[in-house]
Amino acid sequence: MYNIFKFLALFFFTVQLNAQEILTVEQAVRIALENNYQIRIASNDLEIDRTGANIGNAGILPTVGATATSNNSIQNQSQTRADGNQIELDDARNNSLNYGVGLTWTIFDGFRMFARYDQLKEFEKLGEAELQQVILARVSDVMITYYDLVQQQQQLSALDTTMVISEQRVDLAQNRFTIGKSSKLEVLNAQVDLNTDKTTILRQQEMYANTKIRLNEILGRDPKIDFRVVDEIPVQEELFLPELERLALEQNPALQAQVINQNIARLQLKQVRADRFPTIIANTGYQFNESESSLGFTTSATARGFNYGLTARLNLFDGFTQNQNEKIAKIQIENSEVVIEQQQQTLLSQLGMAYQTYLTNVSLTELERNNEVMARENLEITMEKFRIGTIPTIEFRTAQLNYINAVVRHSNAKFQAKLSEISLKEFAGTLSF
Numbered sequence: 001m002y003n004i005f006k007f008l009a010l011f012f013f014t015v016q017l018n019a020q021e022i023l024t025v026e027q028a029v030r031i032a033l034e035n036n037y038q039i040r041i042a043s044n045d046l047e048i049d050r051t052g053a054n055i056g057n058a059g060i061l062p063t064v065g066a067t068a069t070s071n072n073s074i075q076n077q078s079q080t081r082a083d084g085n086q087i088e089l090d091d092a093r094n095n096s097l098n099y100g101v102g103l104t105w106t107i108f109d110g111f112r113m114f115a116r117y118d119q120l121k122e123f124e125k126l127g128e129a130e131l132q133q134v135i136l137a138r139v140s141d142v143m144i145t146y147y148d149l150v151q152q153q154q155q156l157s158a159l160d161t162t163m164v165i166s167e168q169r170v171d172l173a174q175n176r177f178t179i180g181k182s183s184k185l186e187v188l189n190a191q192v193d194l195n196t197d198k199t200t201i202l203r204q205q206e207m208y209a210n211t212k213i214r215l216n217e218i219l220g221r222d223p224k225i226d227f228r229v230v231d232e233i234p235v236q237e238e239l240f241l242p243e244l245e246r247l248a249l250e251q252n253p254a255l256q257a258q259v260i261n262q263n264i265a266r267l268q269l270k271q272v273r274a275d276r277f278p279t280i281i282a283n284t285g286y287q288f289n290e291s292e293s294s295l296g297f298t299t300s301a302t303a304r305g306f307n308y309g310l311t312a313r314l315n316l317f318d319g320f321t322q323n324q325n326e327k328i329a330k331i332q333i334e335n336s337e338v339v340i341e342q343q344q345q346t347l348l349s350q351l352g353m354a355y356q357t358y359l360t361n362v363s364l365t366e367l368e369r370n371n372e373v374m375a376r377e378n379l380e381i382t383m384e385k386f387r388i389g390t391i392p393t394i395e396f397r398t399a400q401l402n403y404i405n406a407v408v409r410h411s412n413a414k415f416q417a418k419l420s421e422i423s424l425k426e427f428a429g430t431l432s433f
Contacts, residue, residue, distance in 0.1 A: 066102075
């Protein structure tokens with residue numbers, strides 16, 4: 001009888017699910033990588049860093065500019081010349097026009113420009129590490145929410161099964177009452193238990209629907225899209241702590257970001273030290289000058305041609321600011337080393353605790369699997385005894401609830417084990433996407 005009930009419940013539940021899109025965890029991750037808003041923002045930030053990492057932004061290339069200046073005036077002028085003659089002119093016009101192209105190139109600045117270029121490349125690497133962090137976090141969110149749906153779907157299937165059993169129990173109690181083999185109390189108790197099961201399944205369906213909406217939100221798609229997930233939660237049970245620790249120290253993106261920050265701090269010190277060297281700037285250009293004057297010894301003049309030159313600048317004394325800046329830059333490097341050590345210690349501690357939780361959850365999964373098998377066998381025996389009337393209603397209900405609780409605990413144990421696996425892989429930077 002139990003197997004028939006289970007078959008009917010699973011049949012109707014499966015028919016309902018088959019009308020929906022089947023979404024695998026791999027498909028969910030792919031959609032999130034394409035649509036998730038935080039990933040898209042982090043990707044754009046990385047593109048900004050890549051765009052800025054060039055030799056021109058570092059100051060290695062020359063700057064070329066074009067200029068044009070026109071000055072005009074109308075004045076009443078009076079001049080007294082050396083021979084004593086005085087000349088006056090009203091509305092005297094004076095015009096000048098200057099235009100040309102100039103090039104300025106810093107050819108030496110104490111190697112600051114090269115340190116700046118290397119620093120820009122490090123900022124690009126930092127953007128990559130930060131994008132990796134965002135991707136790992138969002139992929140983790142997708143997987144956690146996805147497998148939460150899987151366990152809820154499993155629990156819905158079990159609740160459907162027990163509700164079918166409760167409906168059959170009501171029918172059986174009603175039949176017994178009709179032929180006078182039981183009291184009205186048995187019918188009422190069966191109906192109350194059926195209503196309780198209906199309430200439980202409605203709450204579970206509400207949670208299931210809300211979790212679907214949440215997953216659609218993470219995937220960056222329409223919250224109304226309906227789908228179903230797979231029926232199993234695969235758990236990798238062969239993870240080893242030493243290998244996870246090695247991978248975490250090598251490729252954890254948060255730790256890698258701190259290492260890159262240390263490189264940035266060292267390059268910042270190089271730029272500060274560059275102020276101890278002279279700065280040499282070359283300049284050249286082609287200029288055209290034209291002027292006209294209504295009064296004076298020269299009424300018009302033109303000039304055109306190249307100009308070139310060098311400018312050297314060296315700071316001789318700045319109130320010990322240079323020493324202070326270098327000292328501050330060195331302290332920042334020391335701080336970055338401390339942060340890396342702290343990050344490593346925190347990472348290994350979190351990894352160690354997560355691994356212990358993982359081992360516990362894997363063991364609990366096996367234990368709850370055995371409990372579910374025993375609870376199912378107990379329910380089958382109890383159902384048969386209840387059918388022939390050799391046990392009271394309360395004993396049957398207890399067996400029924402024990403089975404549901406065993407299914408829920410087993411499903412939750414697998415889900416918790418999967419969460420531990422995802423957490424360990426996220427720490428190690430090996431979460432597959």
